[in-house]
Amino acid sequence: MLNAMAHKLILRVYRYKPDREPYYDTFPVEVPDTANVLDAIERAWDDHDRTLMFRHACHHASCGSCGLRVNGCEKLPCVTPVADYADGATLTIEPMRNFPLITDIAVDASPLFERMQLVGMPIIREAEPLRADGKTIFPEGVRDFDRFENCIECGLCLSACPSMAADPLYLGPVALAAAERVLATSSDSAKRSRILELIDDEHGLWRCHSAWECTEVCPYQVNPAEAIMRLKRIVAAEKFKRLFHR
Amino acid sequence: MSVEVEPKPVGRKPLQWFDVRGRRVGMWAYVAMRLSAIGLVLYLFLHLVILSQLAVGPSAWDGFVALAKSPAFLALDVILIVGILAHGLNGLRLTLVGLGIGVPRHKTMLWIGLVLTLALALLSALAIFAAEG
Numbered sequence: 387m388l389n390a391m392a393h394k395l396i397l398r399v400y401r402y403k404p405d406r407e408p409y410y411d412t413f414p415v416e417v418p419d420t421a422n423v424l425d426a427i428e429r430a431w432d433d434h435d436r437t438l439m440f441r442h443a444c445h446h447a448s449c450g451s452c453g454l455r456v457n458g459c460e461k462l463p464c465v466t467p468v469a470d471y472a473d474g475a476t477l478t479i480e481p482m483r484n485f486p487l488i489t490d491i492a493v494d495a496s497p498l499f500e501r502m503q504l505v506g507m508p509i510i511r512e513a514e515p516l517r518a519d520g521k522t523i524f525p526e527g528v529r530d531f532d533r534f535e536n537c538i539e540c541g542l543c544l545s546a547c548p549s550m551a552a553d554p555l556y557l558g559p560v561a562l563a564a565a566e567r568v569l570a571t572s573s574d575s576a577k578r579s580r581i582l583e584l585i586d587d588e589h590g591l592w593r594c595h596s597a598w599e600c601t602e603v604c605p606y607q608v609n610p611a612e613a614i615m616r617l618k619r620i621v622a623a624e625k626f627k628r629l630f631h632r
Numbered sequence: 633m634s635v636e637v638e639p640k641p642v643g644r645k646p647l648q649w650f651d652v653r654g655r656r657v658g659m660w661a662y663v664a665m666r667l668s669a670i671g672l673v674l675y676l677f678l679h680l681v682i683l684s685q686l687a688v689g690p691s692a693w694d695g696f697v698a699l700a701k702s703p704a705f706l707a708l709d710v711i712l713i714v715g716i717l718a719h720g721l722n723g724l725r726l727t728l729v730g731l732g733i734g735v736p737r738h739k740t741m742l743w744i745g746l747v748l749t750l751a752l753a754l755l756s757a758l759a760i761f762a763a764e765g
Contacts, residue, residue: 455654456654457653458651458653458654458655459653459655483645548648548649548651548659548662551644551646551647551648551649552644552646552649553644554644595665595726596658596730596738597658597659597661597662598656598658598659599655599656599659602655602656602658612736615729615730615732615735616732616735618730618731618732619730619731622730622731
């Protein structure tokens, strides 16, 4: 049997309501040392202030809805152990950046889904059928599932990307990783042309200045930065070829 | 069915470029790249202002040359060399990974660039101060 010890934290939480200036609230909480940061936020809500608004659903890094920043760094609090922080530590809890803020630490995630739709990557995927021997039957044109399929659309990469701060219309890491996946798996020339046109744009691929933060904060090792570098190579090669085939 | 929608604008906040709280080495390199770029552009204008002393006459230029040989000014030269090396070598790294070369080893390339920057800056400092010593 596990004997959980009590873990004390001070949560310094960003508060925002549309009718007043943003401020920070401080909530002392005590949770088991086996708990995650989301449990601590829920404890603050339960013990101190039930007007505190935050997004969450599954509690196991499947839905991707609880993303926020802990001490300035993007995290999925549902899988971030409180034991990562010293007993008695102060955690500054803030909403994700580069998303419209609804209230407190809850953001409007629609910019993420709008970008995914632009790329044509299905948000709700079709079921992935299995053969009798348990192996996956791949959709037509798909040879293998890549790391991109791990993406839970949490938006941490959009929040961490510094280029998003300079261009609100930048496609961003997740959509570019999806575009790379589409190019890698589709032989449909019309679809490929549309994707190439979309990413080779002032709000596209070339906005990435290689800070690598998207890959660093991704909770599922999707590695968008490497996908973007592969895309840059593909697009640069296409442009180079066009120089000699006018 | 696919739906065409425009991304929702989220507002410009370029100061985020310099927010390194909780960030890793790639973001530090990103910030260093921007700060060194700003420094080099400022240096370019300073350089042009200094060259304009030539138009004033020999006495003004001789006065500047005497100032340029002071240890504090020579230290500024070393800082300039650090900026040029750091910016140039990191730029080379970004060009390579942008072409898909050495992508999984981008952090190693960063550390190599940093070591080269420090080593070459040290050699330059020794040469500069020995020449004026």
